Amino acid sequence: MMDAHAHGPGPEIPAGFEPPRSGRWRNTTRATHYQLVSSLRKPCGFCIRRHGRILERPWPLPFHPNCQCDQLAILPDWEAPMVYRTPSEIFREVGPDAQANLVGTDNLRIIRAGLVDLSEVIGTADTGWLLLAFTETVRRRKLTVPQLLAAGVDRATADRAVSMAKRMSNRQP
Numbered sequence: 001m002m003d004a005h006a007h008g009p010g011p012e013i014p015a016g017f018e019p020p021r022s023g024r025w026r027n028t029t030r031a032t033h034y035q036l037v038s039s040l041r042k043p044c045g046f047c048i049r050r051h052g053r054i055l056e057r058p059w060p061l062p063f064h065p066n067c068q069c070d071q072l073a074i075l076p077d078w079e080a081p082m083v084y085r086t087p088s089e090i091f092r093e094v095g096p097d098a099q100a101n102l103v104g105t106d107n108l109r110i111i112r113a114g115l116v117d118l119s120e121v122i123g124t125a126d127t128g129w130l131l132l133a134f135t136e137t138v139r140r141r142k143l144t145v146p147q148l149l150a151a152g153v154d155r156a157t158a159d160r161a162v163s164m165a166k167r168m169s170n171r172q173p
Contacts, residue, residue, distance in 0.1 A: 017133045024079040024082070024083055024084065025054060025079065025080040025084060026077075026078070026080070027074045027075065027077065027079070028077070028078070028079075030076050031056060031076065032075050032076065032151050033056055033073075033074040034056050034057065034058050034059055034072065035053070035054050035071060035072045035074055035081060036050045036051060036052065036053050036054075036057050036070075037051065037068055037069060037071065037082065038051035038068070038070060039069065040090070040093065040098060041092070041098075042068075042072075042097060043098050043101055044064070044067075044101055045102060045104070046063060046064070046103040047068075048090070048098060048102050049131060051090060052080075052090075054080060056073060086123075087102075087119055087123050087131075088122065090102070091118060102131075103122055104133070104134055106122050106134045106148075106153050107132070107134050107137055109153055110143065110151045112151070113147075113150065113152070115141065115148075116137055116141055120137065135160075135161045135162055135165055135168070136159075136168075138161045138163075138164075138165040139165035139166075139168050141167075143161075144162065145158045145162050147156075148161065148162070
């Protein structure tokens with residue numbers, strides 16, 4: 001199965017699932033599916049990245065202590081209760097704490113500083129959920145320690161990310 005919200009295989013999307021550009025996914029199978037609803041008030045990163053996703057079986061809730069997720073059944077021939085929203089749409093709808101949980105505190109700092117675009121970190125409607133680790137974002141954009149410091153990243157994190165990004169780049173053909 002292909003996870004339509006992220007690159008690579010994943011167990012969280014039914015076979016043949018294609019997220020609509022807008023609107024709701026329709027269950028054209030004979031089985032009940034389940035759409036995850038994460039609390040957008042104060043979600044953790046694990047849960048918010050699964051918000052709106054659909055499984056062919058019930059979600060194994062709760063995911064962790066204090067998990068506030070729920071799931072909604074999508075019976076055969078029914079539409080998903082929630083409209084599909086892109087990562088960017090969800091990002092813009094939640095507060096700063098949830099944004100940090102979604103992309104990571106340091107990624108959020110460099111997005112706000114204008115060093116990277118939100119879509120480079122979490123994907124687009126075409127790429128789906130991407131979510132790059134901070135070091136990978138630093139590597140792809142060839143960010144420097146002074147740029148990271150100016151964005152509010154602490155010195156130790158900036159030094160470590162740039163060093164790791166350079167090592168990663170040296171290993172790639």
